[in-house]
Amino acid sequence: MRAINIPRDGLPVTTARDMARDDSISGRFTLKTEVVVIGSGAGGSMVAWELARAGRQVLVVEAGPYHPSSAFTEHLGDTMTEIYREQAAQLNSTADVLFPEGACVGGSTVIGACVMQQPPDSVFRRWSEELGLKNLAPQVIKPLFDEVGREQYVHLNEAHEINTTAHKVIQGCERMGFSWKPVSRNVRQCALTGHCLAGCPSDRKMSALVTHLPWAVGHGARVMADTEVTRVLIRNGRAYGVEAVVRDPRTRQKVADLRIDAEVVVAAGGAIQTPLLLQRSEIPDASGQLGKNLAVQPFVQVLARFREELHGFRGALVGVEIDEFIETDGYMFFSALAEPEQLMIQGNQGAGPDHINFMKSYKHLAGLNAFAIDEGRGEVKWKGSHTDGRKVISWNPSRAEFEKLKHGASLASRVFFAAGAEEVYLPSFQRLSAPSVFDLDARLDEITYGVRGMYSLRINSFSSHGTCRMGVDRYHAVTNARGEVYDVKGLFVADASLLPEPMASAPHWTVQTLAKQVAQGIHARGQELFLKG
Amino acid sequence: MTSSPESDRAAAHQAAAPMAALSRRRFLKTALLGSAGLAVLAGGTFAVLRRSPVDGMAVPDTIRHLSHGEYHLFRRATEVLLPVAGTPLTPLSEVPVLAHIDAMMGLLPAHLRKDVSAGLALFDNAAVVSGWHGRRFVDLDDNAAVAYFDRWSRGHVIQRTLNAVIKQFVYVSYWRDPKTWPPVEFDGPVSDRWGIAYLGNAPLPDESALPQTVENRT
Numbered sequence: 241m242r243a244i245n246i247p248r249d250g251l252p253v254t255t256a257r258d259m260a261r262d263d264s265i266s267g268r269f270t271l272k273t274e275v276v277v278i279g280s281g282a283g284g285s286m287v288a289w290e291l292a293r294a295g296r297q298v299l300v301v302e303a304g305p306y307h308p309s310s311a312f313t314e315h316l317g318d319t320m321t322e323i324y325r326e327q328a329a330q331l332n333s334t335a336d337v338l339f340p341e342g343a344c345v346g347g348s349t350v351i352g353a354c355v356m357q358q359p360p361d362s363v364f365r366r367w368s369e370e371l372g373l374k375n376l377a378p379q380v381i382k383p384l385f386d387e388v389g390r391e392q393y394v395h396l397n398e399a400h401e402i403n404t405t406a407h408k409v410i411q412g413c414e415r416m417g418f419s420w421k422p423v424s425r426n427v428r429q430c431a432l433t434g435h436c437l438a439g440c441p442s443d444r445k446m447s448a449l450v451t452h453l454p455w456a457v458g459h460g461a462r463v464m465a466d467t468e469v470t471r472v473l474i475r476n477g478r479a480y481g482v483e484a485v486v487r488d489p490r491t492r493q494k495v496a497d498l499r500i501d502a503e504v505v506v507a508a509g510g511a512i513q514t515p516l517l518l519q520r521s522e523i524p525d526a527s528g529q530l531g532k533n534l535a536v537q538p539f540v541q542v543l544a545r546f547r548e549e550l551h552g553f554r555g556a557l558v559g560v561e562i563d564e565f566i567e568t569d570g571y572m573f574f575s576a577l578a579e580p581e582q583l584m585i586q587g588n589q590g591a592g593p594d595h596i597n598f599m600k601s602y603k604h605l606a607g608l609n610a611f612a613i614d615e616g617r618g619e620v621k622w623k624g625s626h627t628d629g630r631k632v633i634s635w636n637p638s639r640a641e642f643e644k645l646k647h648g649a650s651l652a653s654r655v656f657f658a659a660g661a662e663e664v665y666l667p668s669f670q671r672l673s674a675p676s677v678f679d680l681d682a683r684l685d686e687i688t689y690g691v692r693g694m695y696s697l698r699i700n701s702f703s704s705h706g707t708c709r710m711g712v713d714r715y716h717a718v719t720n721a722r723g724e725v726y727d728v729k730g731l732f733v734a735d736a737s738l739l740p741e742p743m744a745s746a747p748h749w750t751v752q753t754l755a756k757q758v759a760q761g762i763h764a765r766g767q768e769l770f771l772k773g
Numbered sequence: 774m775t776s777s778p779e780s781d782r783a784a785a786h787q788a789a790a791p792m793a794a795l796s797r798r799r800f801l802k803t804a805l806l807g808s809a810g811l812a813v814l815a816g817g818t819f820a821v822l823r824r825s826p827v828d829g830m831a832v833p834d835t836i837r838h839l840s841h842g843e844y845h846l847f848r849r850a851t852e853v854l855l856p857v858a859g860t861p862l863t864p865l866s867e868v869p870v871l872a873h874i875d876a877m878m879g880l881l882p883a884h885l886r887k888d889v890s891a892g893l894a895l896f897d898n899a900a901v902v903s904g905w906h907g908r909r910f911v912d913l914d915d916n917a918a919v920a921y922f923d924r925w926s927r928g929h930v931i932q933r934t935l936n937a938v939i940k941q942f943v944y945v946s947y948w949r950d951p952k953t954w955p956p957v958e959f960d961g962p963v964s965d966r967w968g969i970a971y972l973g974n975a976p977l978p979d980e981s982a983l984p985q986t987v988e989n990r991t
Contacts, residue, residue, distance in 0.1 A: 244980075249973035293980060310971075314962035317949045391978045431969045434960075441964050443972045454974040553959060580948040580959055589940055591922035592856055592915070599948075600860065602957040669937065670927050695933050 246458040249443065253306040253345055256466035256488045256495045268497040273299040273462075274770055275762075276482055276502040278469045278517065281347020282748055283735035283755035284508030285448035285456065286388075290759035292459035296770070299500060300453070300461060301482070303468035303509070304343035305489040307350070309449060312439035316579055319438040323350060328585075330512075332618075332633045334692070336669070337538070338585075338700045339633060341510065345465050346449035348510070352702075352748060353436045353558045354425035354445055355574065356394045358385050359745040360567055371740055372712040375721045375757060384753045389426075392446035394749070397422035397559055401430055405552030405606040406559025406575040408544070412655030418564040423574065425558070426748075436557040437582070465489075467498060471626050472505050472521040472731060479505040479731035503770050504730050504762055508755065511704040511736040512620050512633060518708065518718075520626035524727040530718050533709050534618030535742035536635050536701035539611040540649050540667035541586055543577075544656035545601050552577040552606045562655070570613030570744040571648050573655075577607035586700065590671040598665075608655060610648030613744040614641050616706050635701075637693040645697055646684060653680055667698040703747050708737035723758035730769060734758045827911050835872065838879035843890065846897050847874050847943065849911045853918040854943045863953045873946035889938065896925075896935045 259265050274297040277284045284300060292298045307323050320328035323344035330339045342348035361378045368377035375381070388394075402410075402422060413420040426446040436445065443450045453463060466489050473481045481501040487494055507514045515531035523530070558576050565571035578586055580602065589595050618635030637645065653664040657677040664680070666672040668687045674680040690696050710733075711717025714726040723738055725731040734755040736747050743750070767773045827845040836844055851870050857863065881889060900910040900921055913921060925936040947953055954961050963969075 244977060246974055246977050249971070314964060315951075392975065428972065428975070431964065431967070433963050433967075433969070435962070435964075441971075442969045443974065446975060450972075450974045455977050458977060551958060580954065580957065581945060584941060584944040584948050589944055591926075591940070592853055592919040594919075595854060595944070596856060596860055596862065599862065599957055602959065669933050671923070691930070695930055 244458045246454050250308045250310070251306070251345065251449065251453055251457060251463060254462065254464045255306055256486050259486055260488070260495050265496060268499075270499045270501065271299065272501045273297050274502065274772075275299070275504045275506060276301060276500045277506045277508055277734075278482065279303075279347060279508035279510065279513070279735065280345050280453060280463065281342065281448060281508065281510060281735070282349050282751045283510075283758075284347070284506070285349070285452035286752050286755040287506050287508060287732075287734045287759040287762075288456035288461045288463075289452040289459070290756055291763060292456040292461040294759075294763045296763070298456060298461040299502070300456070300463045301467040301469060301484060301500070302345045302347075302463065302465050303513075304345065304347075304465065306345040306463075306465040307439070309439065309441055309443045312441040314433065314435040314438050314441060316435070316438045317581055319351065323439070330633070332635050334636060334694050336695050336699070337536070337635060339512065339536070339704065340700070340702060341512065345463060346447050346453065348702075349447040349748070350439055350445075350449055351437055352445075352447070353574075353576065354427045354430075355558050355561075355746045356389070356424045356426050356749045357561075357572075357746040358382075358749055359743055362567060363743060363745070367740055373710065373721050373740060376740075381753060381757070384756055385749060388749060388752045388756060392426040392451050393428040394424055394426045394446075396424055397556060401425070401432065401556040402559040403432075403434075403552060403555030403575075404550040405577045405608075406555075408546065408550065408552070408606040408659045408661075409560055409562065409573070409575045409608055409655060412657075412659035413562055413564075415658040416655060418562050418655065420560050420562050420564070423558050423561050425556070427556075430556055432555045434554050434557055434579075437578075466495070469509075469517060470520060472507070472517065472523070472728075473499075474521065474523065474728055474731070477524075477727055478729045479725075481505065504732065506732045506734050506758070506762075507708075507737075508734045511707045511739075512631070514733055514735055514737045515620045515707040515718075516622045516631050518725070519622040520629070523725055523731070525718070526726060527713075527715050527717055529709060529716070531620045531622075531707050533616045533706040534620055534633070534635055534704060535614050535616035535706045535739070536618055537572075537611050537703035537705075537742075537744075537747075538614055538637065538641065538645055538699045538701055539609045540645055540697055540699060541576075541578075541607055541609050542649050542652040542656065542667060543665040544606050544608075544653070544659075544661035545604050545663045545665075546606065546659075546661055547604070549603045550606055551603050553579060553602075565651070566744050570644075571651070572611040572744055572746070573648075573652060574609045574611070575607065576609055577605055586698065594671065606656065606659075606661075608652040610645070610652045611703075611744070612641070612644045612648050613742050616742040618704075620707050637697070637699065639689050639693070642689050642693045642697065645699065646687060649697070650680065650684055653677075669695045669698055703736070705736035705739040705747055706742060708733045709740045710738045711740055722761040723754070732758055732762060825909050825912050836875050839871075839875050840890070842897065843878070843893050844871065844875075845911050846893055847871055847939075849918070850939050851943050851947075853915055853922070854940060855947055856915070861956045863950075863956055865947075867952055868947055868950045870943065870946045873950070874942050877942065877946065892931075892935045892938065895931075896939065 277300045280302040325341040325343035342351045364378045367373045469482045469484045484498040486496045562573035621632045674683040708718040710719045723732045832844045897910045925932040
């Protein structure tokens with residue numbers, strides 16, 4: 241029996257600074273491992289743990305910095321600067337849709353709101369029966385969901401984890417007859433600080449930083465930060481490693497060029513970064529679907545002002561969800577109220593006295609985020625050479641998606657009016673609010689589609705997926721049902737890119753479950769994939 | 774305020790994000806620069822009206838990145854957008870909004886900085902003809918200036934973009950400062966204050982149901 245030593249806190253991570261100080265490392269060096277995992281978020285950390293505990297030699301490479309929990313300040317501005325991708329300004333090509341994403345060891349699990357949702361069985365039945373993905377049949381995948389849930393304290397919010405914002409949503413739902421339930425979250429003994437988006441300094445959030453990464457390290461995996469993989473190395477239809485650049489996270493100066501020879505390569509950078517990497521690597525793409533089918537789960541935030549003081553920014557950030565419309569219309573609603581600086585970025589503000597009155601009423605506000613399933617028509621594309629090109633995220637709402645989001649905003653507004661709101665602020669690039677439910681439709685009519693829906697509704701996305709979709713037909717999908725890229729043996733995807741269709745469910749839990757399945761599939765094919773079997 | 778250059782850079786990118794879209798989209802950029810030229814021309818036509826008392830006003834030595842015109846535009850925008858005097862909100866004298874904007878502006882990439890500059894000039898000068906104010910934005914009285922913002926917030930894409938950029942620079946610079954939080958009862962960081970215990974890494978789950986390891990198999 242092996243002794244497994246899990247660090248008490250923090251992680252042994254090799255950083256650019258470590259490499260710069262190491263005289264034995266020149267400007268270019270090579271490492272060897274059995275498995276290289278690109279990305280350390282929900283998918284990458286799960287693969288690393290599963291394969292490390294199965295006895296494989298695993299190296300995790302993360303483009304972002306290592307930011308230990310002890311460094312979190314609970315100041316969102318600081319956190320966005322340090323560990324959000326592009327300092328929280330990752331945008332679509334028209335710069336009106338924001339795609340916040342973690343760019344650090346632990347990825348988006350570090351900055352997420354802990355929301356864990358399982359898609360309904362009907363989704364898995366469809367994927368199994370109509371798309372032929374038998375590995376996703378409910379009886380196959382649901383036990384894996386349960387396993388993932390047990391690993392990280394996933395539980396329904398208890399009464400003390402439901403804050404005043406959430407209680408207003410409950411009141412509204414009860415009066416409207418809408419079904420609601422406490423949100424499931426992966427957190428242990430939540431301290432109710434409300435600072436989830438700025439990282440959890442007391443390590444209560446079950447991010448990869450405190451779960452699968454330290455567990456993988458306990459089984460011998462190594463983790464490198466500040467290391468950006470520029471391309472996957474492929475020869476004769478077989479992946480055999482990656483090329484990467486190590487950069488100082490502060491100065492962006494190159495510290496070293498790195499080559500990692502590996503028998504299995506697992507791309508787990510998320511639905512935006514992974515297709516970009518595979519495009520830079522010029523993988524064969526018989527389906528022509530690489531980077532396409534981007535689904536973004538767009539959401540808009542409706543704010544409401546109540547007569548009483550709520551202090552709705554206190555307590556667990558996300559308390560309850562409205563689950564009335566998930567299966568029928570593809571809507572998800574989550575209660576949440578952002579901190580002041582984030583409000584300035586997320587929503588359009590009035591001018592002068594209007595803004596002052598709005599902020600004076602901050603403690604009277606409640607927030608409800610309306611997510612809608614989209615059509616998955618977006619695209620992520622790398623333009624230029626693999627060393628100095630740039631990414632382009634193309635997603636603007638179709639007219640149907642626009643109307644759907646607007647209807648979501650309408651439903652959220654009605655929930656708040658039913659709960660007694662005195663005014664509802666609509667998610668528009670114009671400054672729009674409705675003083676009563678009787679004025680709501682007229683105000684919503686002022687939000688028009690215009691040109692490609694640009695600068696009209698205020699839209700954000702936390703949950704991109706589908707850009708390397710899995711499928712049983714190599715002319716229709718990027719990876720097979722095992723997550724292996726068609727025509728490139730030994731190259732796997734283990735993140736939200738894999739999802740075969742747009743999904744109306746927060747993807748974190750699904751991504752971890754798929755990653756577990758991919759890792760177990762790699763392990764089961766050890767004789768075929770690894771030299772030592 | 775614990776503001777670092779990196780933190781300022783992040784805020785600057787967020788505030789200027791709408792302008793980045795214009796910069797990337799050539800037809801809008803052309804329209805923006807064309808409109809700016811037109812506004813300047815129009816302002817030139819009404820040269821007497823276009824002169825402003827602020828042209829003779831000084832700029833503090835501490836301002837390093839904002840031009841004379843930009844400084845006074847943001848100074849006026851801050852007064853108009855944040856009329857906190859007589860309210861419980863933190864006075865502008867305690868929050869260095871213009872210094873924050875100056876620092877943020879200095880961190881924008883050169884191409885974006887140039888376009889923001891053109892946009893700001895357009896916003897200021899277009900008031901001469903837009904709404905027939907007959908004077909630049911910096912010279913509008915409070916009510917007219919608020920109405921100007923409101924009108925641009927409902928205008929075409931370029932107007933909505935510039936309205937959003939200026940507001941975001943001003944509002945983010947104010948509200949990211951912790952001194953502004955107590956009046957709205959936002960708690961800010963609490964873990965240390967509340968003495969919340971640190972839990973460390975999660976314990977390893979029961980691995981007895983592991984898939985068979987390589988070592989076990991061989």
